[in-house]
Amino acid sequence: MGSRGTGSGSAGGSTALLTDAYELTMLQSALRSGAASRRCTFEVFARRLPDGRRYGVVAGTARLLDALERFRFDEGVLEALREDGRLDAATVEHLAGYRFTGEVEGYAEGELYFPGSPVLSVTGTFAEAVVIETLVLSVFNHDCAVASAAARMAVAAGGRPIVEMGSRRTHEEAAVASARAAHLAGFTSTSNLEAGRRYGVPVSGTSAHAFTLLHDSEEEAFRAQVAALGTGTTLLVDTYDIQRGIETAVRVAGPQLGAVRIDSGDLAVLAVKARAQLDALGATQTRIVLSGDLDEFGLAALAAAPVDAYGVGTSVVQGSGAPTAGMVYKVVEVEGRPVAKRSESKATHGGRKTALRRHRSSGTATEEVVSAGPVPEREPGDRPLQVPLVRGGERVGPASHGADLAAAREHLEEVLVTMPWEGLALSRGEPAIPTRVLPPV
Known part of the structure; x- marks a missing residue:
């Protein structure tokens, strides 16, 4: 993944071991089975908002892009893996050449999200996408939680x-x-x-x-x-x-x-x-x-x-009171085929999603429309929510500082104004707007 620059003096060093062991053991098993090269899409979303919350705020996207640029298994990291002994030589050799070459898109920083919103989509081979799960979730679960609380305080x-x-x-x-x-x-x-x-x-x-x-x-x-x-x-x-x-x-x-x-x-x-x-x-x-x-x-x-x-x-x-945003990272598509978890309490919707937000003519938001099939036909007042972040492994998303951070602040101010007034209340209640998920056709 190429670099477009990060904040001056940003924390350096490899981010490759900021992960759970099972990401790498899954990789090793997939390399052996031959499934590691299958093209997959993983999505980041929250099944529900923290208790008492009416909306969430997307934050951490640019920080993740910074970290993804440093997701490299350098010699020091590789030596630590060899000493650990849980991975075979073929897996360690694979990691030595790791580069994310896939696609990432997601909600802009400063955007609001709701239950089921596809906040981030990561597409690449299973080998590329699975190993960054923990890094993605640790950034988003922390930053979105803090930003969501801070937005309520600012209001x-x-x-x-x-x-x-x-x-x-x-x-x-x-x-x-x-x-x-x-x-x-x-x-x-x-x-x-x-x-x-x-x-x-x-x-x-x-x-x-x-x-x-x-x-x-x-x-x-x-x-x-x-x-x-x-x-x-x-x-x-x-x-x-x-x-x-x-x-x-x-x-x-x-x-x-x-x-x-x-x-x-x-x-x-x-x-x-x-x-x-x-x-x-x-x-x-x-x-x-x-x-x-x-x-x-x-x-x-x-x-x-x-x-x-x-x-x-x-x-x-x-x-x-809500130190994590409750985000999850789930595979939703394998080789173009929708896949979904069916367990009763943790079911997911298969298929790569597109999302838009509908508004009245007054500008007030009415619902979040998430489609696992064709892009919904646009209506007046609709606003697409996903923006490109990585294309072919190259960063095209925002920087974590400067004008891009200022733009994220401004974007949040603009979208908060579109929420129904009761959705900004501190009292408990339903999400400020409902999410409607359209299944695959």
């Missing part, structure tokens, strides 16, 4: 900026991916420096309570921060007493103080009191930033409070 925030600040609540690499997914889904910036370097996500951050406690007094700490960062900085005012903290902050920085941050307590009540106190001190332009175990429900509860921005950490990087 609940009502346009107020949100800083992603959950790096200390997850794995160090998951933190970088989470920051990207949250930014794609509407968060303004991140505290994670590597996400800024790798993907160009805007970075922000000032100080923690430790900085205040380091100094002999709150005033001394504030003076040091203002001296270093200027009066436009954000001062954390809840280390001791919030009212005294705000008074000290304005005295030190003057009425031009950029913002105060409150990280604990009854945030709605404290925001009202802080606003009144700031205004009385002449700091009418000083913003109020709230943080402290916020999730989408907490943000919604603060809608009427005089808040200017939020910081959200643990809940967003952990998917706000």
Whole structure:
């Protein structure tokens, strides 16, 4: 697979062993049976949305393309496989020349998905496609979960900026991916420096309570921060007493103080009191930033409070109660023949799918139409959902950073507007729009 470039400084090294052992043992068995060369299509989809969710957000596509470009069994990886001993020499030799030369298409990053949506389709030989299953699912299940939670939070925030600040609540690499997914889904910036370097996500951050406690007094700490960062900085005012903290902050920085941050307590009540106190001190332009175990429900509860921005950490990087998107990677076609799993609780629809979304003349979406047969006849307002990502092994899909990441943010904003208003509610209910699957003819 050829390279079109990845984010500057993106994590390097082979991704070939970011996989489950059975991918390679299946490959070995298929090589022996002669079935490894059969052309197959695998699809990624969610059978259902996490409990209480009305829609999902596609994220991670470009990160997957980055990882697929590095899916190489180099000599170090091959030696590890030889030492492991579970694969025969012929399989190891096959892997030494592995290159994905197939086709990938899927929903654009920032697109919404629903139960049964063919979020990604991978077509190639069984040998090419089966070994990337775990990599595909680990990227999509993580990034889609974070983006789906972040989108709900951005909607609940009502346009107020949100800083992603959950790096200390997850794995160090998951933190970088989470920051990207949250930014794609509407968060303004991140505290994670590597996400800024790798993907160009805007970075922000000032100080923690430790900085205040380091100094002999709150005033001394504030003076040091203002001296270093200027009066436009954000001062954390809840280390001791919030009212005294705000008074000290304005005295030190003057009425031009950029913002105060409150990280604990009854945030709605404290925001009202802080606003009144700031205004009385002449700091009418000083913003109020709230943080402290916020999730989408907490943000919604603060809608009427005089808040200017939020910081959200643990809940967003952990998917706000849904840490995985529940995506699966299933073979749906072998040598042009539809195949399907028939087990009662995990049945699949055979055949390679096409998908479109139907809309009223007003622009409101009405349903997702997924066809395992001929492409449905287009109606006014229909929008095809799948875009090419890899053609003949060559990347044609978006980059994971820069203008392509910005375009994904914009796309999500546009498609959220098309959802029925009740579909954006935080309350439990059916998916925002139904999915209709047309079987093979």
